[in-house]
Amino acid sequence: MAISNRQAVHPDRRLLRRQQTIEEALDAAVAIMEEAGVGGLSMSEIARRLGMRQPSLYKYFPSLHAVYDALFARGVERSGAAIQAAVQAARQEGHRGVVPIRAAGRALVRWAVENPALAQLLYWRPVPGFAPTAATFAPSVRLMDQLRAGFAAAVQAGELHPSAASDEAPRLFTIVLSGLISQQMANEPGAGYDTGMFTSLTDAALEMFFARYTLPGGTGAGPRG
Amino acid sequence: MAISNRQAVHPDRRLLRRQQTIEEALDAAVAIMEEAGVGGLSMSEIARRLGMRQPSLYKYFPSLHAVYDALFARGVERSGAAIQAAVQAARQEGHRGVVPIRAAGRALVRWAVENPALAQLLYWRPVPGFAPTAATFAPSVRLMDQLRAGFAAAVQAGELHPSAASDEAPRLFTIVLSGLISQQMANEPGAGYDTGMFTSLTDAALEMFFARYTLPGGTGAGPRG
DNA sequence: GTCTATACCGTGATAGAC
DNA sequence: GTCTATCACGGTATAGAC
Numbered sequence: 001m002a003i004s005n006r007q008a009v010h011p012d013r014r015l016l017r018r019q020q021t022i023e024e025a026l027d028a029a030v031a032i033m034e035e036a037g038v039g040g041l042s043m044s045e046i047a048r049r050l051g052m053r054q055p056s057l058y059k060y061f062p063s064l065h066a067v068y069d070a071l072f073a074r075g076v077e078r079s080g081a082a083i084q085a086a087v088q089a090a091r092q093e094g095h096r097g098v099v100p101i102r103a104a105g106r107a108l109v110r111w112a113v114e115n116p117a118l119a120q121l122l123y124w125r126p127v128p129g130f131a132p133t134a135a136t137f138a139p140s141v142r143l144m145d146q147l148r149a150g151f152a153a154a155v156q157a158g159e160l161h162p163s164a165a166s167d168e169a170p171r172l173f174t175i176v177l178s179g180l181i182s183q184q185m186a187n188e189p190g191a192g193y194d195t196g197m198f199t200s201l202t203d204a205a206l207e208m209f210f211a212r213y214t215l216p217g218g219t220g221a222g223p224r225g
Numbered sequence: 226m227a228i229s230n231r232q233a234v235h236p237d238r239r240l241l242r243r244q245q246t247i248e249e250a251l252d253a254a255v256a257i258m259e260e261a262g263v264g265g266l267s268m269s270e271i272a273r274r275l276g277m278r279q280p281s282l283y284k285y286f287p288s289l290h291a292v293y294d295a296l297f298a299r300g301v302e303r304s305g306a307a308i309q310a311a312v313q314a315a316r317q318e319g320h321r322g323v324v325p326i327r328a329a330g331r332a333l334v335r336w337a338v339e340n341p342a343l344a345q346l347l348y349w350r351p352v353p354g355f356a357p358t359a360a361t362f363a364p365s366v367r368l369m370d371q372l373r374a375g376f377a378a379a380v381q382a383g384e385l386h387p388s389a390a391s392d393e394a395p396r397l398f399t400i401v402l403s404g405l406i407s408q409q410m411a412n413e414p415g416a417g418y419d420t421g422m423f424t425s426l427t428d429a430a431l432e433m434f435f436a437r438y439t440l441p442g443g444t445g446a447g448p449r450g
Numbered sequence: 451g452t453c454t455a456t457a458c459c460g461t462g463a464t465a466g467a468c
Numbered sequence: 469g470t471c472t473a474t475c476a477c478g479g480t481a482t483a484g485a486c
Binding site: 056 | 470
């Protein structure tokens with residue numbers, strides 16, 4: 001930590017250090033948003049928590065919008081990772097078709113409840129001027145595409161009614177997930193996934209959804225377990 | 226408008242005038258929120274649009290929070306009125322049980338899309354410090370109670386499966402409605418109820434919901450029309 | 451009931467010394 | 469890369485004249 005050591009720091013080490021500071025700043029930003037609301041974020045408060053002065057933060061982020069951008073990117077990345085992990089786990093257990101889709105839904109709801117600030121930033125529009133044009137629609141569009149493909153595959157496998165290979169099915173699916181998340185976060189913000197008044201109905205809600213597209217004599221789960 | 230006329234104004238006229246100004250202020254506030262987001266509301270901007278100076282507004286509202294409170298109350302009142310009107314209309318056509326509940330769902334989604342700012346204030350938590358304690362839960366609790374009663378009546382009438390007389394049914398119902406509203410407002414804010422990517426699925430979503438509680442040999446609508 | 455004036459604070463952002 | 473200092477701006481809220 002001695003000043004004379006500074007010049008001995010390698011360039012990549014310096015980059016690493018810089019990246020660490022950026023990550024710390026984003027961690028602090030998430031904490032602030034969880035305490036004061038998504039709109040309560042400010043450069044000053046981030047800097048305060050990092051133990052630095054507010055102008056110094058501008059060496060890492062050119063503006064407050066840039067911070068929101070980075071947070072948005074983090075949210076996309078982490079929620080996507082949570083979903084992918086759940087889908088992979090289901091697949092490695094040999095499941096195809098509906099089961100991985102179910103797993104994806106559960107994973108998203110769980111992630112949203114455990115990351116309310118990022119979820120709010122991703123799925124609502126709480127910040128007046130902020131809208132990451134391409135990045136805003138990219139994840140939801142990509143998720144929608146993957147979903148559509150998943151439903152089509154399940155139909156192809158004879159697991160779902162042909163009407164599931166449509167625009168309606170993936171949209172209804174996201175409606176159900178979004179409803180679970182919104183109701184939970186609005187009415188019982190503190191609760192966890194398993195104990196939440198609404199998120200504990202995730203499996204029931206998914207049953208309700210899949211029942212709409214289950215074949216009459218299908219081997220899938222019935223309307224009520 | 227002459228100054229000498231001021232003393233001729235009756236007390237109740239003055240009260241009326243005051244109430245009009247308050248309503249105008251709330252109208253302006255709604256407009257601001259629709260343009261700049263719920264968090265973008267400020268006393269200064271309201272005053273600006275009313276053509277008065279910002280300190281003058283404090284004669285009508287003691288604080289910004291009080292404005293939010295009044296807006297919240299207006300939202301509760303108007304959304305409730307929209308729902309009540311829809312239910313009454315259904316009843317006057319002789320419908321009982323499921324049909325009025327369906328009508329209530331449609332009315333709420335429609336109202337939310339047509340009043341995005343108030344809906345956001347009511348159903349999300351966009352303002353950091355604001356939470357109208359008793360008033361926050363009162364409407365959602367009351368709605369839940371009415372819903373529960375409606376489902377119980379439909380079960381009693383043999384129109385729905387007994388499992389609809391539960392905590393699950395009204396919660397799933399609000400989950401579906403909340404999902405419709407959230408997805409529409411987040412992904413396609415400008416669209417109307419009839420043309421919206423998500424709100425146009427309202428009937429399909431309600432079908433999906435009621436199918437879960439429809440009796441096997443019931444006379445109600447089937448899973449797919 | 452509206453106004454001017456003001457106190458006070460926090461914010462985002464920039465310049466320039468070290 | 470961090471700091472001090474500063475700017476310009478907007479906000480909430482109050483005091484007091486008219």
